[in-house]
Structures are given as C-alpha cells and as structure tokens.
Amino acid sequence: ELFIPVERLPYAMAILTIVANLLNSLEPVIIDVIDYLGAPVTFIAGGVAVFLSGMALKRNSLNLFENTKPKTEMKLDTQRSAYWFILFLGVALGLPTTLLFNYFPDVLQAKLGNFSFGLEGKWLLVSILLVSTVIIIPLSTIVNNKGIDKSFKLSALVNFLSMVAIVVFQLPWLSLVLLVIFTISFTALSVSSLPLAMAKANYYEKVFCVGIFFSGVAIPDGILEAWLAV
Numbered sequence: 369e370l371f372i373p374v375e376r377l378p379y380a381m382a383i384l385t386i387v388a389n390l391l392n393s394l395e396p397v398i399i400d401v402i403d404y405l406g407a408p409v410t411f412i413a414g415g416v417a418v419f420l421s422g423m424a425l426k427r428n429s430l431n432l433f434e435n436t437k438p439k440t441e442m443k444l445d446t447q448r449s450a451y452w453f454i455l456f457l458g459v460a461l462g463l464p465t466t467l468l469f470n471y472f473p474d475v476l477q478a479k480l481g482n483f484s485f486g487l488e489g490k491w492l493l494v495s496i497l498l499v500s501t502v503i504i505i506p507l508s509t510i511v512n513n514k515g516i517d518k519s520f521k522l523s524a525l526v527n528f529l530s531m532v533a534i535v536v537f538q539l540p541w542l543s544l545v546l547l548v549i550f551t552i553s554f555t556a557l558s559v560s561s562l563p564l565a566m567a568k569a570n571y572y573e574k575v576f577c578v579g580i581f582f583s584g585v586a587i588p589d590g591i592l593e594a595w596l597a598v
Contacts, residue, residue, distance in 0.1 A: 384509035458584020523556035
C-alpha cells in the first residue's frame, strides 16, 4: 500500500505475477541454464542482480515511509479480518499452481500429441508461463474494471472446471483448447486473489493476512510433497 493505491492493487499483482512467472519459467530448465552459463557467471550474475536491486530499493523506497499525512485524515479500515476466507483464497491459487508445476507437464505432453509442437513437458510449462506473462496486463485491466470479487469467483470456477476437463478428456485438440482456457483463467486468478485477500483484511493486520494467504498457496504443494514422501 506504500507503493500503490488500494484500488490499483490488481495492477500491482499483475507486475508481481509477471516477475514470478518469468522466474518460475526457469524452474524446469534452470539446471540446463546453469550448466550452460557455468558456476562463475551464475554467481556473478546473482551478485549483480542483488546489488542493483538493493540500489533501486534504497533510491526509490525510503521516502515512502515518511508519512506526512495527519492521522486524523486517514480512514483506517477496522473490519474484522476474514482469516478462513483469506486462507481459502490462497488455496484456490495454490491448487492450480501445484498441478501446473507437478502434474501438467507430463500429462500435457501425452495428451496434446501433435498439438504439443514437439515440445517436452517442461517446455510446455515454460510456454504457459510466458503466455500468462504476455496477457496479464490486459487481464488486470479487465479485473480492475469488473471488480476483484466478481473476477475471482469467475476465474476460480472456470479454472477449476478446465483443470478437471484436462484430466478427464483425451482428445488432443480439445486438450489444447482447455489449456488455453486454463492459462487465461489461471492468469486472472493470479491477479485477483491477493487483492481480494487484502480487501478482506483489517488495516492493522494486512501483513499478517498476506502471510495467511501465502500459507494457503503453499498448502496444496505441501500436501503433495508429504504424500510423495510417504
């Protein structure tokens, strides 16, 4: 909230999701990238990235904490935080994220057939994340105009149905259509879920509720990891 007005949180979430998707798109191929670059170049690049990030943070952020507005003019939200609903919002985003990274690559490679364009499962995952990155700004505008509550409900429903349909149906062309629907709805879900969680949180508990939200995001992946470890 120091960086952007509350009503423009979907745009902020879009930028965060773009960065996350770009980073996550490297996950399936990160070993290949590191092997190609070599350890010295990898560590140098990491050091430069950390240094530049720190400089940017110092130059652009410190003045944001100097709040000159009198407290009497601030309208603080004193609603009761909806903890369980915020946790549910996180789970709703975490479930498709977990399936996307852990289940979809192999399934899509098998189901798409010739429609996979010869790509391995890990590269299909990279393609999904890159497409999501391209369409996320226009989708964030739609979410902002339609409202985050309505956008979340619609995108969550469509995303869930598309996930089920991808698992159930076997036709390659239908799997491709369902994958497009999944990608669009997943992107809209990524944009709308955290702003809606923030809207359901008390002003004094925003940071705590963000923690609850991301705990919900991590629950499906944690359950899967625990199940695989048994």
